[in-house]
Amino acid sequence: MVNQILLGIQNWANSLNANDVQLWVAVIQSLGTIIAAILAVIVAFWQIKRHFENKVIYEGWKEFQNRLFKFSSAFTNFSSRVGWLKYVIDSQDNSLVNKGNKMQYRADKWQELSDSHQQFQLANVAFLRSFETHQMVFLKLAKMKSVFQKEVRAKINDPYFDFEEMVFPEMHGVKSNHTNDELKQIVKQYQDDIDNTGIFLEDFRTELQNVSIGKVLRKTAPSRQPDKGYKILTRKGFVIQKHQPKREEEDL
Secondary structure, three states, rough: OHHHHHHHHHHHOOOOOOHHHHHHHHHHHHHHHHHHHHHHHHHHHHHHHHHHHHHHHHHHHHHHHHHHHHHHHHHHHHHHHHHHHHHHHHOOOOOOHOOOOHHHHHHHHHHHHHHHHHHHHHHHHHHHHHHHOOOOOHHHHHHHHHHHHHHHHHHHHHHHHHHHHHHHHHHHHOOOOOOHHHHHHHHHHHHHHHHHHOOHHHHHHHHHHHHHHHHHHHHOOOOOOOOOOOOEEEEEEEOOOOOHHHHHHHHH
């Protein structure tokens, strides 16, 4: 069948006179020019489209990365304020520390804690708003964001006011039911919950890079490698580290 087609084309070509050949050469050249022009337009539109997409991704990443950094800073600041309460509990009766006014000293420390928690909440709201603004860029991180926010509520925001009431009961019109040692243990546990939740921001930052700037650069950042048994926040939710990282096995 193929041979017959080729033979037919050959016979047709042999039947052409000089004028016909020139005409067909001109037609083929014209078609080639048109096809080349069409391909050039397609390539140009593809490049423009890709440049626009990369610009949208980069701008979204840049703005959200800034919010993420401020949220991370607020995490650290709030954790420090909570951790500092152990010193407050130990030194509140020292006149050199409270300047002879224990009540005012405790009121000042309560205000510092309250302000820090408020800044933490505001940074979280800005973080969420930025995510929603660029949600088309970060669709793959939607579940990750929801799981992380659930952890923030459960470990930090929901327990906060009970924690504050236990450490500064007079600010809520109640009396303390805890010894100083018990209060320091409560402070330590709450600080640990804050720090352990804040670690997941590193996981979020890694995946943010992978779905945004990593997509533009066509590179992938490696995920966090904690000790065996610890949780990692992924796009699908939490997973448990099943193996001890090789670098730590080598150190041992």
